[in-house]
Amino acid sequence: MSDGGSCEVLGLEELEAKLAELDNKLAGKAIYGALGYALTPVVKDAKKFASKAKEPHTVVYSNGKKIEVKPGLLRSAIKKRRVPKSEMKGEFAQGAAMGMYIGTGRNKVYPNYWHFIERGTSTQPATPFIRPAFDNNVQLMIERFSEKLNENIDKYSE
Numbered sequence: 001m002s003d004g005g006s007c008e009v010l011g012l013e014e015l016e017a018k019l020a021e022l023d024n025k026l027a028g029k030a031i032y033g034a035l036g037y038a039l040t041p042v043v044k045d046a047k048k049f050a051s052k053a054k055e056p057h058t059v060v061y062s063n064g065k066k067i068e069v070k071p072g073l074l075r076s077a078i079k080k081r082r083v084p085k086s087e088m089k090g091e092f093a094q095g096a097a098m099g100m101y102i103g104t105g106r107n108k109v110y111p112n113y114w115h116f117i118e119r120g121t122s123t124q125p126a127t128p129f130i131r132p133a134f135d136n137n138v139q140l141m142i143e144r145f146s147e148k149l150n151e152n153i154d155k156y157s158e
Contacts, residue, residue, distance in 0.1 A: 015146065015149055015150060015153065018150075018153045018157070019031070019149070019153055021157065022153065022156055022157065026156040027156075028096065029152070029156065030149060030152035030153050030155075030156055031096045031149065031152075032082060032096055032098065033148060033149075033152050034144075034145045034146075034148035034149035034152055035082075035096060035097070035098040035145065036080060036082075036098055037144050037145070037148040038141040038142070038144040038145035038148065039080045039098050039099075039100060039141065040080070040144075041137045041140055041141065041144070042100055042133045042134055042137045042141065043078060043079070043080050043100055043133075045132070045133035045136060045137060046078045046100060046129050046130055046133035047075045047078050048133075049128075049129035049132055049133055050074045050075045050078060050117070050129040051074065051117055051127055051129070052071050052072055052074070052075060053071040053072075053073075054071065055071065056068055056069060056070050056071065057069060059073075059109060059110075059111065059112060059113070061112065067107075067109050069106070069107065069109050069111075070106065070107075072105075072106065073105045073106050073107075073109060073111050074102070074105065074111045074113075074114055074117070075105075076105035076106040077102050077103050077104060077105030077106075077110065077111050077114070078100065078101075078102060079100070079101060079102075079103050080098055080099065080100050080101075081098065081099060081101055081103075082097075082098050083097035083098060083099050100130070100133075102114045117129065118130055118131070
């Protein structure tokens, strides 16, 4: 959290014990379902906070290709995805993760300028949309994750 605050999560030991009773496939399904549910408000807020061009503009790729895009491309490119095991390292190598990313948006065009908006440039001030989306939803993500994980464990235990 950027404000230096902290949060405490209660009841994880109980959920972990219940999760251990499921076979690996169902446990993974329960966890990824809960992660996706928890991440949804962050994705929605990032889309809401992302700037939208007032008029169509041209995106120029490194190979010189130019594509005219309509306003809203950045918002349409904000997505969530399951992080593949091959991308998880260190202490997270055996875990499960979902993340938000900027992919191809409307018309399969990649908004290669998104980081200039998030972080700013020497001539353009930063207009963060990813960091505020995360920071504003930390507690909600934790609540949604534990609620959905508990619900999924109960569903798959039957």
